[in-house]
Amino acid sequence: MESWITGSKIVILEEDVTVENVIDQKINEQMDRDLTDAFHVADLxxxxxxxxxxxxxxxxxxxxxxxxxxxxxxxxxxxxxxxxxxxxxxxxxxxxxxxxxxxxxxxxxxxxxxxxxxxxxxxxxxxxxxxxxxxxxxxxxxxxxxxxxxxxxxxxxxxxxxxxxxxxxxxxxxxxxxxxxxxxxxxxxxxxxxxxxxxxxxxxxxxxxxxxxxxxxxxxxxxxxxxxxxxxxxxxxxxxxxxxxxxxxxxxxxxxxxxxxxxxxxxxxxxxxxxxxxxTSSFTLAVNIVARRIITNSQSSSNDEEAENTKTIMYYINDGVYGSFDNLSQFRDLLKPTLYKKDFHDQKLYRTRVWGPTCDANDNITDVWKLPELKIGDWLLVQNMGAYTVSTLTTFNGFDGPTAHYVISKKAWETVQKIKKRNESPA
Ligand SMILES: Cc1ncc(COP(=O)(O)O)c(C=O)c1O
The missing domain is CATH 3.20.20.10 (Alanine racemase)
Structure with missing residues (x-):
């Protein structure tokens, strides 16, 4: 169900539909068109x-x-x-x-x-x-x-x-x-x-x-x-x-x-x-891994196992410090990304460096997240992305910022209408 408040499309979710379902739908819609654009889902x-x-x-x-x-x-x-x-x-x-x-x-x-x-x-x-x-x-x-x-x-x-x-x-x-x-x-x-x-x-x-x-x-x-x-x-x-x-x-x-x-x-x-x-908590960002570089420390490692244990994986994702991560410098390391449709709890984690999509070397999101070995095309979900993110986006290097899709549960929408009515009625 969709609702419009003068010029804004807000989708009202039926009772059994979750934000995760919306993320699924948006990813599937893109995959049908061979696209992997980053996007936010805003749970109002x-x-x-x-x-x-x-x-x-x-x-x-x-x-x-x-x-x-x-x-x-x-x-x-x-x-x-x-x-x-x-x-x-x-x-x-x-x-x-x-x-x-x-x-x-x-x-x-x-x-x-x-x-x-x-x-x-x-x-x-x-x-x-x-x-x-x-x-x-x-x-x-x-x-x-x-x-x-x-x-x-x-x-x-x-x-x-x-x-x-x-x-x-x-x-x-x-x-x-x-x-x-x-x-x-x-x-x-x-x-x-x-x-x-x-x-x-x-x-x-x-x-x-x-x-x-x-x-x-x-x-x-x-x-x-x-x-x-x-x-x-x-x-x-x-x-x-x-x-x-x-x-x-x-x-x-x-x-x-x-x-x-x-x-x-x-x-x-x-x-x-x-x-x-x-x-802060209303926005979840979905980003795609668009490139990857694996750095093995083979010169100093005496065997394959040691090289595997000390390797660093660099991921390049399609949103960065000139996009949603611009104003988050103090918080980036604290964000806890999850993998879309994958559980990485029982997987081996590597030293990871995460970069944004631009050609600027300052476009380094974090070096402290620990992630398993992922593939190009995999999606990461980052929660708590609502504050000082979409309002500070730039198009540096020709990258559009992620679009946002706005949703609200039926119950929350009804609460808003109730509060509105209460505020409008004479005391
Ligand atoms: C004058 C003023 N008020 C309010 C705020 C909002 O601060 P916060 O997002 O930490 O609540 C700011 C943030 O810079 C500000 O400059």
Whole structure:
């Protein structure tokens, strides 16, 4: 069964049809045409599961999905139907989200360093909430969007997280007083504070530390007469159940910190900008082995058995670091590929190097996966490929990125419709 939400084809799976069946079907369709193109299957039901999990674990925090993480139209449409807000970083992201029917009030323009024409565009599309972290940004906003509601982003330079963002963005606490005075002089309105502890944060305490810092800046704003009523705790939440940090372990620290520093009775609206949390587990990539090179260490090996034991197999697959693996540098080694229709548990595993399809020697996906001896034409399946993959694809060297097929189980689709209906009905 197929369904269309304005321009996006989403296949609703009958009860007994699984994502694996869809992968089978796509591979068979290609084989009938002598093709072996890489592709993603996106299970949009995983977004629904993550959303329900979020509501259970962080009931006080409204998620504004970070569009940069995966801007596929079906992904943002399903999230929009469930009433999510959106964190946009550019004119085109704002256009995408407004054009699928999301009101400007459900968008935060959360790039602290914006182009003037993009700020003007945000104003023209009813996007009121903008983040900033420096004085020059305030002059641009005063010129192009004087009615904006501003959120001051603070740095979280505590100790290196997995992917730090605070070298590039965020005001230090000691800069905040001056920035607020500038905003006041320019007659701009500050309504809150935001931070981002770094993507895929592995130090749980960074969130609580940042919430405490945000309180200090909140109080500065209140002291200067601003009506401070938004706290934005950013992104950085784990995306897959295989991550070092378990989402619920993190939220078990975040919730009490919010209750201490921003108690519910103070009426502060708490939002977040999760990206990878929502989409990581929804995408599975199917890639084909298009070439192979076996390197035997015959010179230093004294016999055939030793040569066999020390050989390295290089596989060249049809997606690489200029495609879906671009932004996964810290995670590639952790991905666990499986073999399509083959079990390799009882097979001999070899030292393996996996390369992408381009002629660039940097297109090396990983040297740590251990795989058995496979043939050209075999398929590998890689799970957890939804975050910072399809949104950063390039066509370098003339290789098209993999296409994505979007599916959702009937049950998950019905849940989306139920949530939508509930959100639409008057409270
Ligand atoms: C401003 C902002 N918000 C949210 C995110 C999403 O982060 P994550 O995918 O780690 O949740 C990012 C990622 O870079 C970001 O820059």
């Amino acid at each position: 039901g995983a977004l629904v599961d993550q959303h329900l999990r979020w509501q259970r674990a962080l009931p006080r925090v409204k998620p504004f999905y970070a569009v940069k993480c995966n801007s596929s139209k079906p992904v943002v449409q399903i999230l929009a139907q469930m009433g999510m807000g959106f964190d946009c970083a550019s004119k085109n992201e704002i256009a995408l989200i407004r054009d699928i029917g999301v009101a400007g009030e459900r968008i935060i323009y959360a790039n602290p360093c914006k182009e003037s024409s993009h700020i003007k565009y945000a104003a023209s599309r009813g996007v009121q909430i903008l983040t900033f972290d420096n004085e020059d940004e305030l002059y641009k906003i005063a010129m192009n969007h004087p009615a904006a509601k501003l959120v001051l982003r603070i740095a979280t330079n505590y100790s290196p997280p997995q992917i730090s963002l605070s070298e590039k963005f965020g005001a230090t606490i000691s800069e905040c007083g001056h920035l607020m005075e500038c905003a006041e002089a320019l007659k701009l309105d500050i309504i809150g504070v935001s931070f981002h502890v770094g993507s895929a944060c592995t130090v749980l305490e960074h969130f609580t530390h940042a919430i405490a810092d945000a309180r200090i800046v909140f109080d500065m704003g209140i002291h200067l007469g601003f009506h401070m009523d938004v706290l934005d705790i950013g992104g950085g939440f784990p995306g897959s159940r295989d991550d070092k940090v378990i989402f619920e372990e993190l939220t078990a620290l975040i919730n009490p910190a919010l209750d201490i520093y921003f108690p519910e009775e103070n009426g502060v609206k708490i939002i977040a900008e999760p990206g990878r949390y929502y989409v």
